[in-house]
Amino acid sequence: MDSVQSKTICLITPGHICSDPRIVKEAIAISDAGFHVHVIFTQYVAELIAFDQQILIENPKWTYNVLNWTGVSPISKAIKLFYGFKQKISRFLLPNRILSLNRNYSWQLKKAIAIKANLYIGHNIGALPVTVNAAKKNGVRCGFDAEDFHRNEITNDTYSPEVKLKCAIEDEFIPKLNYLSAASPLIAAQYQKLYSLSVTPILNVFPKIDRKISFNQQAPLKLFWFSQTIGPGRGLENIFDALKLILFDFEFHLVGKVSPIYKNDLLQKAGLTQQNKVIFHGTVSIQTIFEIASRCDIGLASEIPYPLNRNICLTNKIFTYIQCGLLVLASDTRAQLLFMKDHAQVGKIYRGVQDLSRLITYYHENRAELQTTKKASYELGQNSLNWEIESKKILTIIQDNVGK
Template identity: 40%
Template sequence: MINMRIVLITSGQPSTNPRIVKEADSLSEAGFQVTLIYAYWTAWATYHDEMLLKNKSWKAIRVGGDPLHQKWTYLFSRLFFRISRLYASFLPTKYAQARSTAFLIKEAKALKADLYIAHNLGALPAAFEAAKKHNSLFGFDAEDFHRQETNTTVLSREYLTKKQLEDKYLPKTAQLTTSSPQIAALYKTLYPQLHPVTLLNTFQRSLIPAEPRDTADLPVKLFWFSQTIGSNRGLENIIQSLGLLPKDSFELHLMGKVNPEYQASLYKQADDANIPYTKIKIHDVVAPEDIFRIAQQFDIGIASEPGFSVNNENALSNKFFTYLQCGLVMIASDTVAQKSFFEQHTTIGKLYQKDNSLHLSEVIQSYIADLEALNNTKKNNYMLGQELVNWETEHKKFITCIRQTLIEK
């Protein structure tokens, strides 16, 4: 299968999607010719993309313009997207999910490949149309359960648009991969003829700098990160729980983009909980490869998913595995997916009842009061990440899945 060509497609940017970068790396290492087609999503990721892509062995093509260098293309794409959403009942649904879909379709169809893999619904029509043109195969990587990513009703426009896209394209895929067993099961229920393969959102062992440091004294440092610091992420519950703890026993470190209004709201909640502002430290986003070095400065990672949607209940996030592989103690809300993972790996930390700030404070306090248990768990998690829960494990499943798909062709 040397020299077989695979095109990965996303309506986002590489720096916002570690999963697609890992897959491109894995495919290239396995001997495939890889091209990634992507589109501008946010300004902060553009610089990080440049740093990320300059040393890659695979090719990346950005389409659809951007606000700085291809302003008119970008503005046209936004106008077209707005019209497509507004008149979704009269225009093709494929244009109503992402600003860049039309550009992704054009570029993908221009590239002849043996397999096209879409990484979100905005890219799915491009993978399908390119595969149809070149008599090739296409697949889909479902990092989320898309039709219920948010808490919208089954009668909402968002739900119906996503459902139409999934119902039209997913039954025709040659392969389907997902990011959790629970999301795989949800799609299997919808499309029994498909055989989803789960690839966890883990990372390469080489990205983890070293064993975690021992914590000798207080404060215990708590860490939470995402691309965005905002609502529907369980942060309010964390703040309330910390208000029940001795103020000299902890620090909370948050990393991500945050708008001034939400930051003010967060500090207001901290003030109401009698938490000094100095105990809450906000950090800007960093390059994807730097997150592991930074994470290892902390003691406990909080995976605070509130379960606000079907997808949120069933997803296993990038942050979840970053915490574990970096050797942080895992404290996680009891969503369906996180609870299931904890049941398989009982020594990685503790679950708490989501929306129960008292229970969360008790879980955090149990580690504040027992630094030996904290340090032992950190070491155990680091070793679990080195030996089993890592991208090297998922890489094997991924490449096997790809080869099986191409063999069946």
């Protein structure tokens, strides 16, 4: 049997690698285990290209194919127009579900087939058809990592064109997979019910970091929240309503891309005239997210319970907070209720605006308990909820699918 070093694992995503820490962590773990990693991805946001490039520089053993369709350069503009035209044709003249979901499907499939990998792994539903069809063409196995419950990412409306499209893609391609993993136990359970297959939950945890938990005895509490985009539908409105009720000094640090209009709406909503209380850091690297988080006290996991995906997902927010030793205040979605029940030492569930304001005030007034909880959170990240442990699941799956 061929050695591990001679085997190639191809990971495919329709977007930026910097926007998906999960695929980056997976690729690093696979490469560290001795496999050759090849990544196929595309770029559509000019500001994120530098972050993609930094990841590639830090992982020189990887090979990759990347399609830039940001439209910034003449070449990328031509690519954007060409594949956009193909996508429109697929929607209106020659209905093609795959192109409707991933405008760069044909390019990604061509590159994936050419690499002749021993195993193909897709991330994000747009990569699912690429993964399955490339594996079929080359006569090898394939898997898919469901970071979300894709059919209900946007709405629960079964008549929605997007829901119908994603259901059709999942129904066609998931049964052809050799394995399926998911980012939360409840997402795994949903897919198991739909397809009667075994789904392995692999949590969105991070590698261990070495830090000392500082005791914030008197300084203003520092709250933290992050996402790719700072916008509606993420529970931020409830957070700012809660901040409006707080009478003491605090700092609220947010990371992510935000429009000036939405930023002003949030500040006005909370009645915050002193903008130094709320610090918007913009888009930063994963490493910088951890650096900012590590200087804070409380991490806010503000998921809303709709659509279904938001109710059953466990985002990387909670696990970032835990790895950085923050106290976690989490909204009462199904997934977060279950998680916090199992890990009550890291913080509390909040049920609405008044409850969130009350809990922030409580920890402001009870700094010793804040410190104890932060320490327990960090220790949980060091001892069990970390990528060093969780990555063993994906490595076992890969060994089972490409041979030992």
